[in-house]
Amino acid sequence: MTPAALSIVEASNAMQRGQLSAVELAESVLEQIDKLNPTVNAYITVRHSDDVLGEARQADQQRREGQAAPLTGIPIALKDNFATAGTRTTAGSKILAEWIPDRDATVVGKLKQAGAIIAGKLNMHEFANGTTNDNPHFGKTRNPWDPDRTPAGSSGGSGAALAAAMCLGATGSDTGGSIREPAAFCGVVGLKPTYGLVGRAGVVPFSWSLDHAGPMARTVADTALLLQVMAGYDPGDPGSVPSAAVDYLRDLGRGVDGIVVGIERHYFTKVMDPGVRRGFETTVEHLQALGARIQEIHLPAAELSLAAELAILFPEAASLHRSWLDERPQDYGEDVRRSLLSGRLYRAVDYVEAQRVRALLRKQLAEAFQTVQVLLTPTMIIEPVSWGCERFVIDGAERDPLEAFIRCLVAFNLTGNPALAVPCGYGDGGLPVGVQLVGPPFSEATLFRVGRAIETRFEPNRRTPPLLEASTY
Amino acid sequence: MASQDRAFIRQLLGEGAASLSPADLAWMSEEAERIQARSRALAEAAKTDLDFAAMVGPATAEPLGESWG
Numbered sequence: 001m002t003p004a005a006l007s008i009v010e011a012s013n014a015m016q017r018g019q020l021s022a023v024e025l026a027e028s029v030l031e032q033i034d035k036l037n038p039t040v041n042a043y044i045t046v047r048h049s050d051d052v053l054g055e056a057r058q059a060d061q062q063r064r065e066g067q068a069a070p071l072t073g074i075p076i077a078l079k080d081n082f083a084t085a086g087t088r089t090t091a092g093s094k095i096l097a098e099w100i101p102d103r104d105a106t107v108v109g110k111l112k113q114a115g116a117i118i119a120g121k122l123n124m125h126e127f128a129n130g131t132t133n134d135n136p137h138f139g140k141t142r143n144p145w146d147p148d149r150t151p152a153g154s155s156g157g158s159g160a161a162l163a164a165a166m167c168l169g170a171t172g173s174d175t176g177g178s179i180r181e182p183a184a185f186c187g188v189v190g191l192k193p194t195y196g197l198v199g200r201a202g203v204v205p206f207s208w209s210l211d212h213a214g215p216m217a218r219t220v221a222d223t224a225l226l227l228q229v230m231a232g233y234d235p236g237d238p239g240s241v242p243s244a245a246v247d248y249l250r251d252l253g254r255g256v257d258g259i260v261v262g263i264e265r266h267y268f269t270k271v272m273d274p275g276v277r278r279g280f281e282t283t284v285e286h287l288q289a290l291g292a293r294i295q296e297i298h299l300p301a302a303e304l305s306l307a308a309e310l311a312i313l314f315p316e317a318a319s320l321h322r323s324w325l326d327e328r329p330q331d332y333g334e335d336v337r338r339s340l341l342s343g344r345l346y347r348a349v350d351y352v353e354a355q356r357v358r359a360l361l362r363k364q365l366a367e368a369f370q371t372v373q374v375l376l377t378p379t380m381i382i383e384p385v386s387w388g389c390e391r392f393v394i395d396g397a398e399r400d401p402l403e404a405f406i407r408c409l410v411a412f413n414l415t416g417n418p419a420l421a422v423p424c425g426y427g428d429g430g431l432p433v434g435v436q437l438v439g440p441p442f443s444e445a446t447l448f449r450v451g452r453a454i455e456t457r458f459e460p461n462r463r464t465p466p467l468l469e470a471s472t473y
Numbered sequence: 474m475a476s477q478d479r480a481f482i483r484q485l486l487g488e489g490a491a492s493l494s495p496a497d498l499a500w501m502s503e504e505a506e507r508i509q510a511r512s513r514a515l516a517e518a519a520k521t522d523l524d525f526a527a528m529v530g531p532a533t534a535e536p537l538g539e540s541w542g
Contacts, residue, residue, distance in 0.1 A: 304518050307511035326488035337489075338497055342504045344485050350512040353519040360518070 004028040005165040005468065008074050008222040015063060015073055022059035022073025022117070025168075026052050029075040029119055032166045035471045039147055041139045042161035044080050044090055046120040055117045062115070070229055072115030077167035079155050080121040081128055082108050082213075083202035091204040092124040092154075094137045094331045095324055105202025106234045107171060107213055114229040119167050122157030126336045128173055128206045129317065130154055131181060131405040132387075136333035140387065143185060144465040145431050149384045152181035152405065158216045159186035163465050169226050170216045175206045176309055177409030179214050180421035180436060184379035187423045187432030187465070189223045189451070190216040194441045195416030196241030198227070199234020207316040208239070210309070210413045220422060220451040224248040227444060243442060251449040257291030259450060262372030267302040268408050271394050272381045275427025280378050283424045283435050286457040287376070287450070297368045297375070301361040302411050306403060308361070309410035311346055311354035318343025358414045365415050366440070374450050375438040377408045383427035412438055420447040422454050426463065478502065 003011065003025045014020035030049050037043050052075070059073035078084065081091040083101035090096050104112065112118065123141045125133050133141040133156025143151040144164040151160040155172030159182025162170055172179035174192040183190030191214045198213045205211055215226030228248050234240040261284075263269060269280065288294060318325065321340050329337055368375065381394060382404050392404040412419040420437045427433045435454065437447045482501050483490040493501070 301518070304514060307515050310511065311508075311515060329489045329492035334497070337492075338500055338504070341486050341489050341493075342501065342508070344487060344489075345482070345501070345505050345508050347512070350508070350515065353512070353515040356519045357515050 002028050002032065002165060004032045004168070006168070007219045008071070008168045008217060008225055009219070011074060011168060012072075016068070022056040022063070023053060025073060026056035026075055026117060029165075029167060032164065032471065033119070036144070036164045036166060036467060039142060039467065040144055040160050040164050040166070041141050042123055042157040042164065042166055043077070043120045044092070044123050044138050044157070045088060047087065047118060052117060052119060059115060059117065069113070069115035070225060071111065074116050074168050075119040076111055076116040076169045076171075077119045077122050077158070077161050078108060078171050079124050079158050079173060081124060081173055081204040082171050083204070084108055084118065084121065087121065089121065089204070090138070091128070092126045092135050092138060095328065096204070097137065101202070103202060106199040106236055107230050108202065110229050110232070116169075116229075122155075122161055122170060124157055125154035125178075126333050127204070127321075128154040128175060128178055129336045129339060131177070131402070133157065133182070134387065143384055144467045145187065145384060147467070149386050149431070150185065152185040152380070152384070154178040155190070155216065156182045159183055159188055159190070162186065162188040162216060162218055164468050168217070169222055171230075172214055172216045173203055173206070174212045174214060174413065175210045176313060176413055177406040179212075179216060180379050180409055180419060181405060183216060183421035184423075184432065184434035185384040187434070188216060188218050189220055189423070190214065190421045191223050191227060191444065191447070192412065192419045193227065193231065193444060194418045196239050197243060197418075197442065197444070198230045199232070199237045199240050201234050201236025205320055207313040208320075209316060210313055212413065220448055220455050221249065221252055223420070224252060224448045246442070246445055248445050248448055251445050252452045254449050255290060256287055256450050256453045259292045259374065260372045261287055261292045261294050261450070262297040262368055262375040263294055264297050264299050264302065264375065264377065266298055266300070268377040271397075271399070271407070272378055273383050273394055273427065275383050275429070276378050276381055276433045279425035279427070279433040280435055283454055284376065286454065290453055290457070292450075295372050297372060299361070299364045299368060299411075301357060301364050304357050305361060305411035305414060306407065308354040308357040308414055309406075311350045312358070312414070314339060314343035315346045315351050316343070361411060362415045365417060369440040373439065373446060374443075377436045377438070379408065379421040379434040379436040380405065381407050383429060383433060384431045408436060417441060418444050418447055420444075420451050422451045424454055424458055425461070430463070
């Protein structure tokens with residue numbers, strides 16, 4: 001197996017034992033990018049190999065001197081809406097195609113401080129506004145499990161690069177599911193943290209009150225390790241919250257004996273493709289077998305989560321994009337221009353009523369967490385779909401395409417609760433499906449603990465994307 | 474779509490409307506109907522919910538983080 005396909009924890013341990021150098025790891029990642037990016041198109045910008053390998057040599061030197069930090073020598077890639085000093089940051093758009101920031105986003109600075117080597121900038125749906133990663137300016141990102149299918153989005157480059165071993169960890173942003181969707185479709189792990197836990201200064205916004213930045217990786221432990229580095233108060237982000245330091249890796253191996261897992265069958269598990277349902281129900285059985293107790297809950301306001309999300313998201317996004325929409329509308333892709341302009345069709349009263357429903361949902365969810373520790377839902381209700389698929393028949397009924405992608409996700413952008421997407425199996429077509437774990441604010445350590453238990457049961461059956469298998473084994 | 478509806482949608486869209494193709498405008502018209510349908514559902518929930526906590530909930534885009542306490 002190529003070193004690029006190792007987890008962060010495995011690679012760090014191998015480097016610590018002297019079995020692998022940071023230079024070898026960086027060379028392996030660059031080789032994977034050379035081989036697979038022409039097909040997958042996960043990267044918009046790959047950093048020059050001289051720069052990457054130069055930093056890898058420094059990392060090896062630091063390790064020899066006993067100066068290793070948590071991510072020393074680990075190649076990480078950034079969604080291209082995270083500002084990088086001296087490296088263009090496009091947000092997947094023509095409008096920002098030549099923008100070279102003079103500062104790093106707060107999170108990028110933290111990753112570098114922890115020793116990460118930035119491999120490059122990842123493709124995304126334009127301005128994070130979309131679910132397919134079909135980008136008219138930089139091309140489609142293709143799903144490594146089947147290039148004829150979408151990796152989902154908007155952090156599709158992050159999910160695809162991880163699945164194709166073109167980086168060991170990645171950043172994503174999530175306004176309506178954009179970390180969790182590609183995590184599910186690409187068979188990797190993604191965390192939308194508690195609102196305010198990870199700073200957003202320097203992350204190109206989409207909708208201020210719904211935007212979250214978070215980590216994506218191939219394993220739960222790697223995702224926890226990345227959060228350990230990325231979390232913390234960010235004075236440049238008005239939504240940032242001072243919070244006590246937490247060891248997110250501490251409880252990973254504690255299992256789920258005695259954990260109370262909530263399941264909501266009125267909305268979140270009502271509609272699913274058969275393969276997703278099989279993965280979900282198997283996960284429930286696994287958790288019970290490991291000692292978790294299942295308890296049904298009801299969140300009536302969840303039915304309105306999609307309507308509330310859209311009535312908040314698009315007016316906020318239309319405000320953010322106001323000047324560009326008026327002055328250079330043709331520089332947007334058609335789907336993004338249309339949806340951003342649609343933000344002008346909402347009335348003020350629609351926005352306010354959406355905020356009231358949001359408050360109701362937060363209250364109902366907080367009440368649910370008085371009796372359960374985590375909520376388990378499917379991540380995506382559909383299996384990875386082919387490009388151009390516009391008709392979604394699920395459980396015998398036709399569904400709106402947007403609902404098919406984000407039905408179970410947007411509620412937690414509205415409430416700000418943390419949500420972890422974890423692979424749990426494979427659907428009828430052999431493609432990944434996953435589950436979502438949601439917890440009370442700042443309960444990420446518990447989500448990682450339960451996520452790791454799910455991963456442990458899933459690991460013996462884990463498969464490799466065919467594209468990766470052909471390139472590395 | 475009636476011409477007065479098209480004119481109203483153009484007015485709402487502001488300067489950006491000048492760039493819209495007939496197909497864009499048709500999509501906008503359909504989206505306006507979808508928005509109205511969703512908004513009716515939200516209004517119904519807001520109207521029938523008499524819970525005091527929800528009635529005084531955040532009516533602005535203030536960052537959620539300020540309310541975690």
